[in-house]
Amino acid sequence: MSVVPAIAALTAAAVASTPAPDPTPAIGWSQRAHGPALSPRDPSSDTKLASSNQSRQTSSLLCKPTQKVFGFLPYWSGTTNIRWDLLSHVGVFSLGVDASGNLSNTIGWPWTTTINTARANNVKVILTITNFNPTQVLSLMTSTTARNNFFSKLRTQVLAGADGVCIDFEGSTSNGWPTQVPAFLQAMRAYFDQQRIPCEIHIATPAVNWSNAWNFSAVAAQADYLFIMGYDFYGSWSTASGPSAPLFGGSFNVDNTMRTQYASVLTTSPQKMILGTPWYGNQWDTSTSAAYSSVLAFTQSVTFANAAIAVGTHGRQWDTSSRTPWYRWQDSTWNQVWYDDAESLGLKYARAKTYGLGGVGMWALGYQGATSALWDAIAAQFPPVCPCPADLNNDRSVDDSDFVLFSAAYELLVCPASGSCTADLNVDDFVDDADFVLFAQAYEQLLCP
Numbered sequence: 001m002s003v004v005p006a007i008a009a010l011t012a013a014a015v016a017s018t019p020a021p022d023p024t025p026a027i028g029w030s031q032r033a034h035g036p037a038l039s040p041r042d043p044s045s046d047t048k049l050a051s052s053n054q055s056r057q058t059s060s061l062l063c064k065p066t067q068k069v070f071g072f073l074p075y076w077s078g079t080t081n082i083r084w085d086l087l088s089h090v091g092v093f094s095l096g097v098d099a100s101g102n103l104s105n106t107i108g109w110p111w112t113t114t115i116n117t118a119r120a121n122n123v124k125v126i127l128t129i130t131n132f133n134p135t136q137v138l139s140l141m142t143s144t145t146a147r148n149n150f151f152s153k154l155r156t157q158v159l160a161g162a163d164g165v166c167i168d169f170e171g172s173t174s175n176g177w178p179t180q181v182p183a184f185l186q187a188m189r190a191y192f193d194q195q196r197i198p199c200e201i202h203i204a205t206p207a208v209n210w211s212n213a214w215n216f217s218a219v220a221a222q223a224d225y226l227f228i229m230g231y232d233f234y235g236s237w238s239t240a241s242g243p244s245a246p247l248f249g250g251s252f253n254v255d256n257t258m259r260t261q262y263a264s265v266l267t268t269s270p271q272k273m274i275l276g277t278p279w280y281g282n283q284w285d286t287s288t289s290a291a292y293s294s295v296l297a298f299t300q301s302v303t304f305a306n307a308a309i310a311v312g313t314h315g316r317q318w319d320t321s322s323r324t325p326w327y328r329w330q331d332s333t334w335n336q337v338w339y340d341d342a343e344s345l346g347l348k349y350a351r352a353k354t355y356g357l358g359g360v361g362m363w364a365l366g367y368q369g370a371t372s373a374l375w376d377a378i379a380a381q382f383p384p385v386c387p388c389p390a391d392l393n394n395d396r397s398v399d400d401s402d403f404v405l406f407s408a409a410y411e412l413l414v415c416p417a418s419g420s421c422t423a424d425l426n427v428d429d430f431v432d433d434a435d436f437v438l439f440a441q442a443y444e445q446l447l448c449p
Contacts, residue, residue: 062122064088065382067352068359070202070227070274072128075107077366079114083375084121085384088359090114091166091202091227094128095157099136099143101150103129103157110160124163126202129154134171141180151191158192164200166227173213182215185222200224204276207233207257217264220272227361228262230254230348231278234338236298241286241336244278246322247347253322254348258355271358277348279304279367279374281326281339289334291319291326296333305369307339323347342373349381388448389425390439396448398439406431406439 062085070089073079092111096104109127118125131137140146154165167185169177185201192199202225205216220226233252234242246253258266258275265273281302286293302310307327314327319338326338340348349360360378368374390398392405409423409431423431425438 063384063386064122065359065378066385067357067382068225068274068361069378069382070126070225070276070359070361071365072361072363073114073365077364079117079365081368081370082365083372083378084117084123086375086378086382087118087121087123089124089126089164089202089361090118090365091126091128091361092162093364094130094168097129097131097140097150099133099139099146101140101143101146101148101153103150103153106157109157110162112161115161124200125161126164126166126200127154127157127162128166128168128204130168130170132170134173134175134177137169137171138175138177138180141177141184147184147187148191151188154188155192155195155197158197158199163198164202164224166202166204168204170204170206173211176213178214182218182222185219189222202227202274204229207231207254207261208252209261216262217268220265220269223272225272225274225358226262226265227274227276228257229276229363230257231276231363235282238282238284238298239295240292241282241284241295241326241338242292243319243322243324243326243338243340244280244282245340245344245348246324247344247351248323249319249321255351258352258357266355270356273352273355273357274359274361275348275352275357276361276363277345278340279345279362279364281307281337283335283337286328286334286336289328289330289336291317293334293336299335302337302339303367303369304339304341304374305367305371307337308341308369308371308373310337342377345374346377346380349377353381386448388442389422390442391448392422398442398446398448403439403443406436410436 065086065088068088069086070091071082071087072091072093074093092109092114095106095109098104115125131140140150158165181203185203189201201223203219203223204227205214205219207228207230209216216226231245233246234240234244248255254275258273262273281304283299283302285296285299287296288294311325311327314329317326317328319326324338324344325341326336328334328336352360359382362374388396388398390402390406392402395401406423409421412431415421415424415429415431421429421431423435423439425435428434
């Protein structure tokens with residue numbers, strides 16, 4: 001039976017009792033490799049923090065990619081040339097945490113200019129927390145005192161302007177610290193829920209589950225998203241040159257990561273998987289000009305922006321096995337740079353979409369330079385879709401089935417501390433008469449734009 005009579009009857013009452021709508025408001029090795037290469041940002045240039053609700057109300061109507069796009073923003077990088085319209089999350093990188101749960105190297109947080117820009121573009125700000133010392137990580141996770149201290153201090157930083165946190169703990173797994181991750185994340189979620197603070201929980205996870213140290217499905221059960229670091233298959237430690245993120249080829253590659261390493265998550269909750277990709281490459285001195293040559297020495301890490309310039313001089317090679325580009329030149333010895341460009345990244349993005357992943361990401365924002373090529377690769381695979389907030393069941397129409405969902409949410413009135421609240425159309429953390437007015441207007445149009 002149609003609910004049009006109910007819509008009509010209730011709208012008049014809602015309009016009479018509802019104020020006018022709110023006015024429109026005015027990672028570990030890579031960090032060490034890339035950190036010194038770019039000038040540090042100046043957090044002191046940040047301005048006053050905008051109202052979160054006002055910004056979200058305006059930005060919620062922007063067209064955004066169909067999947068999540070998570071970009072890490074290192075403190076040494078800048079925000080110039082970032083396509084905010086193609087991002088869903090920006091990962092502020094990073095604050096450190098020690099074994100006792102104390103935070104360090106707060107990098108000028110909160111970055112109010114970055115937060116305001118993100119909010120204006122409907123991009124969630126995720127605060128990255130790092131520790132690359134396995135002994136400290138294990139102590140933090142297994143000590144109730146240290147863990148609670150960490151959560152308390154993290155609460156303050158989240159309330160300063162973040163929408164969530166990303167845990168980036170790395171290093172040898174020989175002491176078993178990854179086995180503690182599910183319980184650690186579960187305790188973190190319980191803490192923020194008890195505090196009634198909305199907080200997305202992300203975690204950076206490795207491309208290969210060496211020694212089966214990780215239980216990825218158990219981790220996924222506690223996290224909102226897993227940022228899979230689908231890179232560093234070759235690096236400073238390698239004895240042969242090769243791609244940081246081979247899509248295929250060899251025993252381990254990006255396809256193997258998604259299909260085999262994360263098979264349990266791919267089966268149960270692929271929407272939580274974010275495939276991280278490298279916007280950088282690696283340079284070596286090599287013995288010969290051949291692909292996968294033996295290495296004489298690792299030279300440096302190279303951002304895509306610099307690689308894109310150099311390849312114009314040296315000529316682009318294409319490795320059909322890994323589906324990645326590289327280039328070479330000879331001076332006193334042979335030099336090789338293997339990197340990712342729009343073509344190779346586009347293939348990985350397409351593969352992630354084929355597997356039904358929740359989205360893709362990159363290490364790191366700023367490394368793309370002024371070129372639009374890498375952004376175009378994202379837009380090609382995940383074209384922005386304009387929102388239709390009242391379409392609660394995502395079938396691109398606003399009809400009776402949506403009204404049923406809205407009515408159920410209306411009965412709850414107050415949005416939960418965590419999780420989605422899709423019926424909160426004006427994003428004020430309540431489902432009330434003001435939202436009903438907006439729903440009724442959308443219902444009259446029926447089809448989403």
